[in-house]
Each structure stands twice: as C-alpha cells, then as structure tokens.
Amino acid sequence: MNRISLKRAAGRSLLVLARFYVDLTIRTTRWTITGAPESFPSLLQTSERLADGCITAAWHRTLLMLPAMCRWAHHQKPDLPITVMISRNRDGRFISDLIAPWNIASIEGSSDRNGKNKGGSRALREACTALKNGAIFMITPDGPRGPAETVQAGTETLMRLTGKPLVPIGAACTGFTLPSWDRLRVPLPFGRGYLLYGAPCTYPMTGDEIAAKLKTLSARAESSLALGRATLADRLWKALGTALLPALRAMSLIRLRRGKERLDRLPERRGRTGLARPQGTILWLHAASVGETHSILPLIAALAERHPTHYFLITTATTSGADIIAAYQRQAGPLASRLIHQFIPYDVPLWTKRFLDHWRPSALLLTDSELWPGIILACTRRAIPVGVLNGRLSARSWQRWQKMKRFAPPLFKRLAFVAARGAEDARHFAALGVRDVVCFGDLKQNAPPPSVDQGELAALRAQIGNRPVFLAASTHEGEDEIVLRAAALARRTLPDLLTIIAPRHPVRAEQIATLATPSPPRRSLGQKPSDADPVWIADTLGELGLFYRLADCALIGNSLLPSGGGHNPFEPVRLDVVLATGPYHGNFRPAFEKLGGFVTAIKGEQDLAEWIGAVVDNPTTWQAKARQAQAAIASQEAVPAALLDRIDALCA
Template sequence: MKTPPPDGHAAWPSVMARAYLGFTLRTTKWTITGDRRAVPVLIQAEPLETKGAIVAFWHRSLLLLPALWTWAQQRQTGLRLRVMISRNRDGRLINDAVAPWGIIGIEGSSAKKGKDKGGARALREACSALRDGSILAITPDGPRGPVGVVQPGALGLTRLAKRPLIPIGAACTALHLPSWDRMMVPLPFGRGELVYGAPLDAHTSTDHLTRALNQTSAQAARRYKLSRVTFTDRVWHLVGILLTPVLPIILQKRLEQGREIKGRISERYGRTTLDRPDGDLFWLHAASVGECRSVLPLIDALREIHPKLNFLVTTATVTGAEIIATYRTSLPSAQAAQLRHQFIPYDVARWNQRFLRHWQPNALVLIDSELWPGLIGACFRKAIPVGVVNGRLSARSWRRWKRLPASFRMLFARLDFVAARGHRDAEHFSELGVSEVHEYGDLKEIAPPPAADPQEVEYLRQQIGNRPIFLAASTHPGEEEIVARAAALAREAVPDLLMIVAPRHPTRSDAVAEILQHPPRRSKDETPQAEDLFWLADTLGEMGLFYRLAQGAFIGNSMNAPGGGHNPFEPVRLKTPIVTGPRTDNFSPAFESLGDTVAIVKDDRDLADWMIGTFQHNDKAQQQAETACKRISKNEAVPASLLTRISDMLL
C-alpha cells in the first residue's frame, strides 16, 4: 500500500519531485518500442491465458516508469500498476513522486542484520496483486545493488507467481544522481527511449534475465544516440524547405512529360485519398520497374506466412505503378483489398510526417539503393524498423559515402538490417555502419520476366516479317551513337537487319530520333518498313514486348563513363542472348553469376561483330541464352532466412 509521509514537512520533497517529474516527462519526446510479443502482455490485451505480468528494469531507470505506464494506459484503460520499493525514506519519496500516475507502491526489503524489513509481507502482497491481474514493476538489482546484478528475489517472485516477465531498457536526456547506481533524473525538453524485450517465463535463469536487461538497455542507449538531430539532419531538412517552392514546378514538368498522373500529384506531398486498412501494414518501396518486379515474389511469399497482412507499395515512377496495378488485378478480390499503392512523397520533412501519420506502417523495406536520409530518420524516430532488401552499393557510391563526415553516415546506422545482393555490397554496407548485414542474393533472379500482350507480339512479328531483329535496351546519352554506328557496320553482313532502340528515359526520344535520323516511333504507333534500319521504342512499360521480338539484345548504360549497367535477368528469363559494355559496376554480382554466357564489347566494331555472329550462328547464341537461364533458375524462391528476418521486423 502507498505509505503517507510522516509529517507535513516531509511531504514537500515529494510534492516538488512530483511536479518536476510530471513536467519533465510531459516535455520529453518519447519513443517506446521493442519486441511486439511483449505488447499484449504489457497492456493485458485479450486473449491472455492468465492476467498479471512483471516488468523489470535496472534500478537507475526507476523514475522513467511513468512514461511506460502512460504509454500502456493510452492503449488499454483500467490497467493497475504496482511497484516494489524499498522500506526507507528514499523509497517512500519515490513512491509519493510516482503516485499521481496511479502507480501504487509495495514496500518491503530483504531482512538486514536480523531486522525484518517487510520482505515476506511484500512478497505475499505482490503475488496477490499479480493474481488480481495487476502489472508489477521490479528493479532486480535494487534497492542496494550491486549495479546490474540480478538479486534472487526477482526470479523467485516470477516462479512463485508464474507470470511472464518483460525486461525494459531505458535511456533519456538526464542527469545522474551521485547514488550507488547513478540514478537517471530526466531533464525537461529532452528525448527518451524505452525498449521492451520478449516475454520471459518462470523458468528464466539469472544469467538470461541479466542478458535480456543489458540487451534492452543497450538498444535503448543506441536508439537514443542515433535519434539525436545531427548537423546532417538539419542540412537535409533545410534543403527540403528550400526546395519546397521548386518541387511543384518540377512536378508540373514531369506531368507534361507523362511521368506523373494528374489526379495523384498530391501523393508526392504525402497526401492520400485512401484509408489505412485495419491491422498490420507492411510498407515496401520499389522505385521503378525492375524493383517492382523483384518485390512481387516477396509479397507472394509473405502472404503465405501472414495471410492477414496488409501491404503498401510505393513507387517513384508511373511504370512502377502500372506494374503494381497489373499485379493487383491478377489477385483474388480479398488479397487485392490487402494491397495498396501510393507514389512516394518527396523527401521533405513535413511531407514525410504527413505520410507516416496517415499510414502508420509497422515496418518498411527499401528495395535496392533507395536510401533517403529524411525518410529513414523520420521512421527511426517513430520506431518504424527499416530494412533494405537487394541492397546495392557500388564501389563508386561506397567511396563517396566514405569521404563524407561521420554524421552523414548515421543514415546507415539507423537501418535495422540490410540484405545485400552479394559479398562486395555486404562489405560496403558493413563498413558504412550498418549493424546487421546478410547476403540473401538478388531477388531480381527470381522476379518474373516483363509481361507482353501475346496478340501484340504476334501482330508485330507479322508486320516486321522474318527480318533479324536486335534490341538496344535502356540506352543512355552517348550510347545511341555507338549503337547507330554498330548497326550500320552490321548491316553490311546482315542487309535486312532491324535495330530497335529503347532509351532508358523515353523523354529523350526527340533527341534520340535526331541521332537515328528520324526513324518510325512506337509512341506514334508507327511500325518499321523494309527500308528502315531503326525503330525507336519510346514508350513506357513495353520492354517485355521488345525482348520477345529480338534475337539478341545490348544492355545499355554500360559503354560510357560512369555507366553502371542495368538488370540483365529480364532478357535472360526470356532466353534472349545478351551483350553488354564493360561498365556494369551497379550490377556486377548479376553479371558475375551469368559468367561467360554474357558477351562484353568495348566499342561499335565489337558490338557489330557480336551482332553478326549472333545472327550467323543463331543456334550457338541460343544455347548460351539457355545456359544463362538455367544458371538463375536454381533460385526460384525467396530465401526462407529473408522471410524470417522480415517477419521479425513485423513482430
């Protein structure tokens, strides 16, 4: 029971402590997170086999208990909290200080020098409170220490009451009293982190409880350190403010170019017309076409494990949105209702906050290299775990990040995990500060090939006839000239050659058309005639069509510096022979896995020779394409270890 102070004078310290603690906890910005298995126990949610639970934290964190209790009561009214306190003046002072939050103390300590300190009575009262469904808070190393050493009574109570125990770690902006445990006294207008661990049962050992408390305390301290607003955060926030007047102009230009959808511009500002679904929501961000295709098998696999899970997929491009929309229409109505698409807002602090406030995702997974400092920081401060799947960080990008000050690299420390594509990517992420890095391979290997309308494929084959067709896919500035020269050289040996040129960004189509001397254009529904050497494929979302028409393909962004390459798995899945330039750093693990099944050319003459050889020795080229397809066909499913790690995020 709460013991009143012995006289009026003694009440003043409690009143002052109570006022200070209330003001400080209200002005502190708290983040409370941890293992989601603990939440039903902490808030005594239905269904639980038995009511009542124990929360344990080191004695130095005792004054932070009201923050956790306020969080729990906001989620479940009617909770009752009791706290074990020592039977002395300090214990009574703390008891009176926390009483306004409905926290009732149970006084008692172990006997000292044969003097009864009320320990046996306190134990009986604690067990009774637990059986009545109360939450009981204990400090396993209190009231006299040693610091961080679990005393026998804590686990004795757990075994006697047969109730689960939740370890709690805490860190905040605080000063430390000159006491035996340097108790934390929170300071006003600061930040605080509380981390709850997985529930422990009555058979927990002393060592296990000690490790659990140290682990949650370390997690809280790490989160507190990483949640501070750095110089880089301020710079990025300022950049967002300065760009805010410019971004609508950029959006209008993108809209005119067909790169935005008129009715959905508001999504770029974090607004939406869609409701958040009830239940858990898993957010995946896949920037464009390749990332969207690689994320579809992941969604399918997660749905098998978590059939009630809702998915939010954001993209940066219209073509990515179209892939998600097509995928959604292929699902049964119940599953389609669990999938929503939005365009990712620009990385402006106010717009990120608006987006997160509405959607409240349980976790976020970024695909490939979509690392936005503002977004990751906003998620971290809201305790939304962020992982990266298919993590890609080229040597060039890694060197750039290494040259930046340490505060810029805090972005990587805020990531919960990275599933890297390959060994070199994993090393790069680790060296930049990611605490947990795995190598789960490249999801693009198991992604379905780009789709195409079979009737359209057949129609174009009839229009083009039996001409040999070569595709220059995803070309970048400077490569169309190389492709044009190579086509002219190859045409000397292959007179009826047709070269399809598909620039990576169709907005460049006018410039590319000038280079190719104004060929027929797909965007104008023009088909090539017998005399045409080139056909400009300047539409979005039709690469599956062009790959199916071609007998060979060049993968762009690989000839000129800096290059980087593009995903080769799409044509490989369609068994199209492929060739690339030497600059493929961004996709080096993919090209290494394909080995000698992919040819590498250095200039227009090399490319022309490869084209001629492909058409003259088509059987050999097709055999290499079959071999390439077999190499990636070994990996047909999302790795089980990756699914487990993502499920841990959702927990």
C-alpha cells in the same frame, strides 16, 4: 523537534522535491511512445479487451520513466486502473508515495529468498486479483535486487497463474546513470525519451525469451535516442528541402506533362492519401522503379505467408513501378487486400511527417541504393527501424560517400541492417559505418521475369515476321548513335535486320528519331515497324518484357560510354535472351561476374555489328549460351530464410 520528527520532515521534503523533479522531466521530455499495433492501442481503445487486463514488463533501470507511460495511458483512457509491484521495504514505500500522484496503485512484495518471507506469495495473490479486475499490472522482472536484466521466476509464475499476456517495454531517455546495481537511469528535463512496447507475449514463455525481447526493445530505444539527434548536415538537408518546396511542386507538374506522374495521385508526393490506414502491423517496402519492384515481389509473397495478418505498404518512385504492383495485385488473390501502393513522398520534412503520421509503419525496407537522409532520420526519431535490401554501393558511389564521411549525417549508422547484394557492396557499407551487414545474394537474381501482354506479343511477332531482331535496351544519351552505326554495319550482311531502340528515358524518343534516316516509327505513337523500317523506337514505359521477347539478341544499355554503369542483366537472362554488354557496367559487376562468360562483352560499334551477325548466323550455339546463363543464376531458394528471419527481427 526530536530526531524522529526531523527525519520525517526531511523525508517529506525529499518526497516533494522528487515528485516535482519527476513531474518536470515527464512534462518537458519529448516522448516517443510507440510499438506493436496489437499491443497498447487496441488494449486501451477496446473496452472488451481492456477488461481482460495485461502485464507490462520493463527493466528496473527504467523505473523513473514508467510514470510517463502511465501518464500517456491515462490520457488515452482516464479511468484505466494501473498497478505496480514494489519492494516491501523503505525504498519501496518511498517509490509508492512518489508515484501516487499519477494514479498508480501499488502492491508490496517481492520474491521470497533463502527462506526469508518478503511478501511474495501475498503480493502474487493481490496481483492476480488486480489483473482479474482488468488492471494494467506493471513489473520490473529483474527487481528488486537483480541481477540486472535477468528475469526472475515470479514473472513466469504470474503469467502462468493468470493466463494474461505480457507486454515488454524498452525505454531510454536523456539523463544520467546512477552507480547502482541496476544502473538506474535518471531523466533530465527538456530532453528526449522513448518508450517502445512490443507485441503481447503469452504463456508458456521462458524467462530467457522474455529477457531477449526486453533487450531487443531496450537496444532499439537506446539506438533511436543516440542516432535520432539531428546533426548540422541533417539541419542543412532539412533547410534545403524546405527551401525547395516551390521548386518540387513545379517539378511535379513538369513530370506530369511528361507522363511521369498521375494527376489523381500527385498529393501522394506530398505525403497525402485518400486511403485509410488498416488496423494492424504495416511493413513499408520502397522500390525505386521496375527492376527493384520486380525483385521484392517474391519477398512480399514469402513474408505474407509467414505473417497472414500483416499489411504491406509498397512505395515506388515511378509510374512503371506502380503498374507492376497493380498487375501483381490483380493476380495475387487474397493477398491483394493486404497490399497498398503509394508514390513515395519527396524527402521534405513536412511531407515525410505527414506520410509517417498517417501510415505508422512498423519498419521500413529500402531497396538497392535508395538512401534518403530525411526519411531515414524521421524513421529513426520515431523508432521505426530501417533496413536495406539488395544493398548496392558501386565503387564510384562508395568513393563519393567516403569523401563526404566527415560532413554527411550519420546516415549509415542509422540503418538497422544492410543485406548487401555481394561481398564488395558489403565491404563498402561496413566501411561507411553500418552496424550489421549481411550478404544473402542479389534479390534480382530470383525476381520473376517481366510480364507481357500475350495478345500484343503475338500481334507484333506476326507484324515482324521472320526478320532478325536486335534490341538495344535501356540506352542512355550518347549510346543511340553507336547503336545506329553498328546496326547499319550489321545490315550489310543482314539487310532485313530490325533494330529496336528502347531508351531508358522515353522522353528522348524525339531526339533519337532525328539521328536516323528515314525517321523511325515510334511505339508511343501507336506506330509499328513495316518491312521497310530498319529501326523502331520503343518509347513506352513498363514494356521491356515485351521487347526482350521479340529479340533474337539484346544489348544492355548504359554500358557503352565511360559515364555509364550498366543495368541489371537478370531480367533478360530469365527470358533466354542472348545478351551483350558494353565495357562500362561497374554498377552491376557482381551480377555479370556471376554470369561468367555467358554475356558477351563488346567494345564498340564494330564489335557490336560482328556480334549481331554471329548470333543471327548461328542461333543454336548462342541459344545454348543463353540457357547456360539462366542455369548460372538458378537458385533453389527464391528468398533466403535467413533474410526473412532478419526482417522478422527488425519488426519484433
């Protein structure tokens, strides 16, 4: 056998081995193939759009991963024509032979350089013909010789000549990198891989703009690959959630009896839903309860105006949060059809998977301190970016996380960005490893005031008459005794004072009623305060806006005892309510600092009683103070444009 025959035999053997290896890695790799809903799924499933053809682009270093995309595409549509451009040289012919088993046609040619004909013109004509015939045409815009991650002029030319959209693809996989000009990534068997396709790009679009989109998608794929690995803490969290399944089901029934769940919607806690997923991009926003839900309403309106085809999946943890979304939908006009509410599933792997399989959101935005490790890991593994709005980490929470830092999962590193509510929170998130921390202020500052039933408000005002009203809002266990003693002291000079106690958790109403003599009327039982009643227990959900509007002055609860942390003061400030807080409001310190001295700090029952008397005796002075507090949080920009831009980048 002569030397030429030996070379040919060696070449054939190498080709067979390379095909075997590529096939092995493609079949054994756990691929996540996902991206913009308006991209490949519609292209592959709608024959009319398929006939139009499209261009796909990925960096040259991901070349060995593209057969996985082709295999997936052919699984969706077996007769789909796929064509790839390769170099007109020995390496290009080898690649052409290598990918042939995956039904990928090839066109030889690359950009002509220095007067040397590399078949670029002929290849461009053939590419135009293939696209005209409805092919998916795959290119590596920085090939065949680089520079790496620099889009060559041929890509723009192809888009201009054909008018076809370009779909950028970011790829990453478990493997090793060769020391070549492009840092070619070679997949390893039995690993994980990501292929993320972006929204179609249309001409005119510059090479730099295309490169930016490819870099964004590639970085997201690499991040999902690196941060999607389950740590020991992740496995323990998963095992705990699975073990607690029976307990969580039982807890749902207990919450149902207490009025904290709704029977027809209990399946949503397990990731089930009776709603169909709409076609298109879905942005998922999660708000725990009333304050968080109110805070994201202006943001949703601003995002809906920017993206008139997007849908917004809003999850809440409480029924009162659900009621706020329902009320907002009733007055949202055409936007209502793009708002979807669900109760967030418990952070159990099976239920989270079921939820994500159905809704397939493009991104998740958590609010405040709602950080669920299992949900964040599940999103990371699906290349769903997770951001945090109005990020809040009190000094106490930060210290706890600091102590667990070595043992906790890389929760904070998995967050794409955190928009912290203040500088202190931003420092805490950065110290815990969040890669991108920004500060656009507190969203709750610009949230609309809580809604109210005007008819009910008028009826209660008529019932109460001219009596001075003091509200203890969102009280926690142990505070009601202090409030009742302070109210008794205040009634020595204000005998007709009505004290309304609105507990944070209405289930405590019966316990609170035993503390007062005579037993106070309760809102949940349909009872109203008579002239002889010094106390009224407002034990209903979602009506705090009503009680604030009835009050001459109000104390923000969860602030009188060391175990407290305060509550959001911005809601009552927007209603011109004269406010006081106890000394323990550290969870909302930035908000109270912004309000300066316009919220009175009281230390105990004697201080509280004296303050109530001062407000009632001199309402004009104190109302002026309330208006100053409202002016202190006035903002010309309800939702910062920079925050909207950051969210747009998250969903790109």
